[in-house]
Amino acid sequence: MARTSTSLIYRIISLILLIFLYETIGEENLYHSSGGTASWVNTYKECGGKRQSPISLPSAAKAKAQEKFPKFERNNMYDSIPDFYKLTKNYHTIQMEPRFGSGDRPNFTGGPLHNTYILEQLHFHWAAEDEDGCEHSVDGRKASMEAHAVHFNSKYNNIGDALSKSDGLVVVAYFYNASDDVKNSAMDALTNSFAYIYGGKTNVTKKTKRFPISKLIPEIHHGYLTYPGSLTTPPCSESVTWIVYETPIPISHKNIGRFREFYKINPYLKNNFRPLQELNDRVIIGRP
The missing domain is CATH 1.20.5 (Single alpha-helices involved in coiled-coils or other helix-helix interfaces)
Structure with a gap:
């Protein structure tokens, strides 16, 4: 017995x-399972929807639809120094969240938006090669890396509540291009902190050298495109208004190399970008 x-x-x-x-x-x-990203729809039905991201974009000046939107209005928390950043290594990216002791959070409105959106987190997509590291393309070209500043609509309690709403999320996308002799103390501080998450831990709260998050995601007022889309990873929720800044920000070869080091820990975190999706009947609006 x-x-x-x-x-x-x-x-x-x-x-x-x-x-x-x-x-x-x-x-x-x-990104590299049997069937690749095309197999996501087998588990997450919304990944086969009609407003999926990323997509191929024209430049803002060449977009068929153009609008002179009002300026974006950011609160001062983007330029404030947080108490610390929470760094997370997960199965598809490296993510950072600014934490403020006051409880205040970065938020913005304006442009094509009708509500105020609160910054939840910033994460990155890259590739093994400099010419193919981002998710969106502009005029058929791709940058070395793409950063996504994920915001949720302030009329919802949190990002979980906003995820299923058509106006729930705004993702501001920034391109980074590898270049020589680039100095960015904020990016240096971020990638220096990767030493704490190269190991086995997936969620790390570390008081790294602090800097305003605006040093990584500067304020923009023109030279962007906007369209209705989705998250680029499962569950592929079609609740995103995309704002894509078309002018790449320079990043040093050393710093982008530190992102690529993660594939030594997780071989599947080497080309963490989704292929371009169909535009279907969506309208891309440019703000030159």
Whole structure:
């Protein structure tokens, strides 16, 4: 009887481990599993929707539809120094969240927006090669890396509530191009902190050298495109208004190399970008 009970316990433990292993491999294989990104729709139906991202964009000056939107209005928290940044390494990106002891958070409105949107997090997409590292393309060209500043509509309690709403999210996309002799102390501070998350930990709260997040995502008023789209990773929620700044920001080869180092820990975190999706009947609006 005791042997039977012990055998059953071992079987249960083995089954739990197999389920855990299967789920972990599935997450780590987000971009390179059998069937690739096209297989996401098998689990996440919205990934097969009609307003998916990323897409191929014209330049703002060449967009068929153009608007002279009002200026964006940011609060001063983008230029404030946070108490610390929470750094997260997950199965598809490196993510940073500014944390302020006051409880205040960066937010903005204006442009094509009708509400105020609160910054939730900033994350990055890159590739093994400089010419193919971002998700969106502009005039058929891609930059070395793309940063996504994810915001949620302030009329909802949190990003979880906003995720399923058509006006729930705004993602501001910035391109980065690898270049020589580039000095950006904020990017240096961010990539220096990667040493804390190259190891096994996936969620790290670390008081790194502090800097205003505007040093990574500057304020913009023109030279951007906007369109209705989705998250570029599962669940691919079609709740995003995209604002894509078309002028790349320079990044040093050393710093972008530090992003690429993550593939040594997770081989699937080498080209963490989704292929371009169909435009369908959406309208892209340019603000030259």
